[in-house]
Amino acid sequence: MKWLLIGKIFFTSFLLGNLLSSCVKKYDAPPIYAGSNLKANTTIKSLYDSHLAGNNEQFVDNEIITGIVTANDANDNFYKTIVLQDSTAAISIRMDGFGLSANYPIGMRLMVKLNGMWMGEYGGMLQLGGGVDRSDPLFTELVPVPAALFSKHFLSVGMDVLPTPLEVSYNQLHDSLHSRLVRLNNIEFAITDTAKFFGDAINKLTTSHSLKFCGGGTVYLRTSGFASFASVKTPRGSGSITGIYSEFGSQRQLMIRDTNDVQFNQNRCIFNGPAVLFYEDFEQVIPNQSLSIPQWANLAESGNQFYQIQSFQNNRVASITALGTNETAVTSWLILPAIQLNNSSGEQLSFLTRDAFDNGAGLQILLSNNYDGKGQPWKAKWSTLNAIIAKGSVGGVSAVFTKSGNINLSNYAGLVHIAFKYTGSDTGPLASRKNTNYWVDDVKITAQ
Incomplete structure (x- = not known):
């Protein structure tokens, strides 16, 4: 571990040297947590509990959370966003940078120093960001954390065990699962949404496809037109799907990291009882x-x-x-x-x-x-x-x-x-x- 730490420090120093001598903008890797007395002092669920619906709130009391990255922009389906999950809940963090997956890979444990950051909602989903755009008095918007402040707010603890996706049924999909990594079983695309492109790669538009539980109930798979797999076609079978659960208004939604999250290896729904x-x-x-x-x-x-x-x-x-x-x-x-x-x-x-x-x-x-x-x-x-x-x-x-x-x-x-x-x-x-x-x-x- 000592040699690994020395190697990481050397790499960071090398990267900083290149930044000083280059005209091309690059983003720093998160500072490595050195095992000081810095510890998480709150949980992600506590953030939800303290939030007032419809408000934007700034952190001023040195709150610190820690969690594991469960989604990022590796395949361009999550735009300028990483998702962080701890044992209590999960939340999306808006970050003003591209190629975030290089420095914030899935499975990395991060400590997030919240002081100065903000939290607010988008479509009913709570998010973390760097500020609030109030230019339109009728519509305030949470803005991403500036790249220059990444090293101030985000500390890498190292790679950790990725949380096991929570297996939930349709009736268990509630607000408490926002941004959580979940797995939905016995599910398939609506017949009209099979063999369709996951996203609109030509017009770069987000596409929504209906996912039907074999026992009844619908969620919608949302895929960005910029996703690397946007031009891949949806499968015809049934099985399980893993992704980040969200809601927009009243619509229950899922976003996948890549097509490996879709395991539809069975025939269309086989019912133990009457066909629906x-x-x-x-x-x-x-x-x-x-x-x-x-x-x-x-x-x-x-x-x-x-x-x-x-x-x-x-x-x-x-x-x-x-x-x-x-x-x-x-x-x-x-x-x-x-x-x-x-x-x-x-x-x-x-x-x-x-x-x-x-x-x-x-x-x-x-x-x-x-x-x-x-x-x-x-x-x-x-x-x-x-x-x-x-x-x-x-x-x-x-x-x-x-x-x-x-x-x-x-x-x-x-x-x-x-x-x-x-x-x-x-x-x-x-x-x-x-x-x-x-x-x-x-x-x-x-x-x-």
Whole structure:
């Protein structure tokens, strides 16, 4: 180890000499931690705990963190960024330099002296940087740590054991995993995203591809058009994928370091139970606004009231109520994309509902063979499906979701539409109003 240290010191001195005599800009390797009394005095999780949502905060109390580099710009998918992870959490660090991977390789343990640095959010993700750009008063932006300050803030402790990727299911993907190295199993690209380029290498644009869990749920793989593997095509099979987990707004995302992170060596999803023809849990839809999902229809027959996306206890649902409309008659439709039933058998529909302040508004589940999917569903012919719907929570929100039961669809054939139809009112004496709030979640259609 002594000779290794002497070698590193010699190399650093040699590099510094070249910097002084060269006109070409190069970036210093991080100073080597010499085993002094300098120690980490906080954790990455503590940074998250101390952060106020929406704020930019500067460090002034000599905080020091340590962690292992789990991602960098080696293949140009992480732009001017390294990701640091300790035993408690992980965070991205914006650094104003290119070729960061040469001096901050994956597996290196760093100590980061935070004094003078800043933390703030981008798309809901907490990051570390060197300052804040306030030139636009409506949009402040965290800026990278200047290259001249790398040696002040970052100290190399040496190479360490890379953290084992945390294996998580779709339902375990929450804010606490931001920037963490994770592995997702039993997953595949959506059929429409197979054999597609990982990124847009021609126009240098970031590309998003849907990754579908075999048991239901979607995350999106984001790849920069500058990534060295942007022109590689996505595989057709299924398996596991490793990467850095993130969120942008409401969208759950993953970024890989290189294509070795994608191990799709199996056939397309093999199910231990029924095949999933359709699944929607609304987790990718932005909350507190009218529900808008491609190929879904959200229509108001009367009362001008639409289904909304509501978030409650980190769970997003489709929500509908006549409350506040002051309308005599409220009729609202939420219609699934068309489902083809000719290519399967034993189809079943299931979903969850929850009611709140129940005073008699209605929620029906309907199926149509002749709705054209282009609007005005009230002009089509619909059959009522026998489902269990939440009811009776007159004093507030029901404590749990109600399971619909498995609704048999095998008696139907061809292209069908399934709709949630709400009927209510919000005029007259309080006792006569029918403005129950209904939540709908985890809509699934399976087949044998």
